[in-house]
Structure formats: structure tokens, C-alpha cells
Amino acid sequence: MIKVLSADQIKAWDAYTIREEPIASIDLMERACQAFVTWFVERFDATNKIGIVCGTGNNGGDGLGIARLLSEWNYSVTVWIVRGSVSESIDFLTNLKKLDSKISVSEIKTDADCELFADRAILIDAIFGSGLSRPLEGIYEKVIDCLNRSPKVIIAVDVPSGLRTDQHSSGTVLKANHTVTFQVPKLAFLQPDNYRYVGEWHLVDIGLHKKYLKEVESDNSLITLKSVRKILRPRSKFDHKGKFGHGLLIAGSTGKMGACILAARAALRSGLGLLTVHVPQSGYTIIQTAVPEAMATVDQSADFFSGREIESFYTTVGIGPGLGQAPETVRALEYLFTRYRKPIVIDADALNILAANPKFLALIPEGSILTPHPGEFERLVGTWSDDFEKLNKLKELSTRIQSIVLLKGAYTVIATPDKKLIFNSTGNPGLATGGSGDVLTGILMGLLAQSYSATDSAIVGVYLHGLAGDLAAREKGQNSLIAGDLVDFLPGAFRKVE
Secondary structure, three states, X not given: OEEOOOHHHHHHHHHHHHXXXXXXXXXXXXXXXXXXXXXXXXOOOOOOOEEEEEOOOHHHHHHHHHHHHHHHOOOOEEEEEEOOOOOOOHHHHHHXXXXXXXXXXXXXXXXXOHHHHOOOOEEEEEOOOOOOOOOOOHHHHHHHHHHHHOOOEEEEEOOOOOOOOOOOOOOOOOOOOEEEEEOOOOHHHXXXXXXXXXXXXXXXXXXXXXXXXXXXXXXEEEOOHHHHHHHOOOOOOOOOHHXXXXXXXXXXXXXXXXXXXXHHHHHHHOOOOEEEEEEOHHHHHHHHHHOOOOEEEEOOOOOOOOOOOOOOOOOEEEEOOOOOOOHXXXXXXXXXXXXXXXXXXXOHHHHHHHHHOHHHHHHOOOOOEEOOOHHHHHHHHOOOOOHHHHHHHHHHXXXXXXXXXXXXXXXXXXXXXOOOXXXXXXXXXXXXXXXXXXXXXXXXXXXXXXXXXXXXXXXXXXXXXXHHHHHHHHHHOOOOOOHHHXXXXXXXXXXHHO
């Protein structure tokens, strides 16, 4: 996992590195500048005229160092220094003295002329970094407003100026096309509201002391391939299907059997030993034909789930895809919660039934996994004013029901009962298609059935689901991706992880 640290923790990490390595702060700044420039020159050639807009603190010092290094790479560089209420840092002054005469340097003090930036192809924002604690005002706000109106490519150094990294941002914030951030991602980068400011973010290593990161505690993290590899267990030569669990999938209703098929196929591809699918009478022939590897039981109802005893040999149950919300189904779901106490994967219409019957939340078996998309989550917990309040509601729900709550979307976030947030790093907009969530339900159910913990199932499940989508998008494109492709590319995702 990559730990996602707060602004205060990052500041402490800088200080720790300076003290323990030891290294002078100006030399650490030089590392950051070198890392940014290495990223930059690999993507933009020297025919582009560069404008760098600097504050007078350490982020501005980064900008001045970047200007000097780009000039050494024969880029045409112009620097504007925004002089407002922030005093000059020592490292800013040091890098200002290092600028050579080829670099044009101007100051912006009282007003911003947006035409200043007109002849530059790329603008680099180095006004404020991660330590900003209040909305922009005065000359800073005016300059950011000019940059936001510019049609040029804009790249932020570490953090777009005006963006609060650990809480909701208000006021004027730079709208970057790219953000090159140092060492670890920031929590704000993973929130939907901030995409318009951050653009695509890129992580560069500036050599901060690894011991600090190992020892510091963080409630937020980002899933990596390495962390998923550590969780997945290899199979032994003499293993048999009985060792990999028996899952029961309750899904489908008349007209919605496709969701059931997608979830069933995904569960089988995820490695569980046996799968039984419980369907209404209208779905029996469909499921037996479309998923011959699964066993099937039939409901008393022709069209929807109306109830079923759950035998003790089932290691987990998945419920919701295509289920419908008939009154009989509502009663059957309540009965299931009261009689079956092993972890359950709860999705789709099962979530909507929970939202309409909040008293059912107390009945959910501990260690279950709920998989709402934003609309379903809002129905469960009510509205929120911003993404950070949404994350708090996510943690509160997970703690209240002592289960995993997995909020789907870009950087799908997993909330654990101990109030930790784990963000996924795979996936693409092609996953925004009907049936994608049904596939995820099947994957999660398949992992839970194999006795992975709810947290580990969620981590591996969302990563593999997103990775399958990435592999599918490379071959088919994002626009043409359908949910069935995720199942087809799931074996490739497993191979990449294994």
C-alpha cells in the first residue's frame, strides 16, 4: 500500500529527512526540482516556450529551481514572481540567486495582466504547495484567475495552488491539466470534486527518508500491485474444490437475468470451488444454459426472489444483482439477515431495500461487504455537502455495521470498521457501463468464499476488477467496453498479479 499522508505529515517527513539523512533543505529542494524536470522533459520538447509562475515560499523555490534546470535543457523560460503577503523563504532566495541571465524574471505585485502569459505554450504553477490553510485572496486570486482563463497547458508543482489537501477547498483554485506531486499522493487528488483542479496526477520520488514512511501511521492508503500480491495465496498441488469454498448467489428476476449471469461468471473466474445460483423459475433455463459450471436452485416465485433456507455449508452469500424490490423479496432479505450469520456481499437492489428499510442495517452479519455506487450510497446515508463529508459518512456507516462499505467509482474507496480508507489504483471510465458492478459482486463473493477476510477480499477484488477493465480497454477501447469484457479479461488480471 502507498500511505496517503496529511500536509502536516509531509512537512514532518521533509524535516525528518533533512535531520536524519542528513541533507540541507536546499539540496532536498533540488531533488524535487530534478524529479519534476525528469518527468517534464520526457513529455514536452524544447520547442515549447515555458512560463513559470512562482510564489515566494518553498513552492516558489521549487519553481525557480525548475526554471534553471529547464533552461539548462535549452527551453525558453520566463518566470513571474507573485509578491503578496507571503514572506520570502530562505530556499526561495537561494534559488532566485542561482537563476542565469537567459531567464526573464518579472514581478506581479498589485494587479494581474492576463496577456503576460500569452506567448507561452506551457504554464507551470509554483505559487502555493501543500501547506495552504486558507482560501486565496488578493493578488494570488487574481493571478490564478488569469491562469484558469488561459488556454495553455497548465502543470502544477506538487499541488494546484489554492487546493487544500486534507479538506474541502473553497474559493479560487488553479485548474491544472497535470499535477506532478512529490513522494505520495494527496487525499484531495482522489476525490471527484477535485479532478477539475488536479487533472491527471503523476507521482515522482524525491528521495524522502524511507524510515519515516515505514513508521508513520495513516488511516488512508492506495492499493498497489505489490500489496495485492502479498494477499493472494498460491494453490497447492493437492488442493481440491472443497478447499475453495461454496458460494450461494441470490440474483436475477424476470427481465434482469443478465446481472445474475455476469455475477455468476465473475464468481467462478475468481476461484471459488463451487457455486450455486438461486433464481426465480423464469431464470432457471437461462442460468443453466449461460453458466453451466454453476449449480442452480429455483425459487417458489416465477419472477423474483421470495425466500430460501441457507444451508450451513455455504461459505458466503452474494445477493442483489438484478434482484428487484418486490414486497416478497424485501421480507426474504430480512429473513436471510436473521438466519445467516456468515459474511454476505450486498449489492444493487439489496442495497436499495436496505435504504428503504434502515432497520435492516442492524441485522447485517459482521464482516459483510456492501458495494454501493454514489446514488445507492446517498440513499443509504443521505446527502453530503462535499467529498470529505461523504468520506466521513462512509467511515461512520462501516463502523456502525462492522462491515466493509465499498463506494464504487474512480479510485473506488473501501471503508473498514476501524475507520480506515483504502483507495483503488486501477480502472478507467470504460467501467462506467451497466453490469460492471455485478461483475465486482461476483469477484468479491468468489474471494470471500475462499476464506479471505472481508478487507482482503475488497482490496483484491476492486484491484482485479479495475485491472481487468484496464486490460480490456487496451484491446477494445474505453467506449466499447462492456461488462462481459471484464469477466473475459479477469484471467489476464489474475495472471498479471500472480
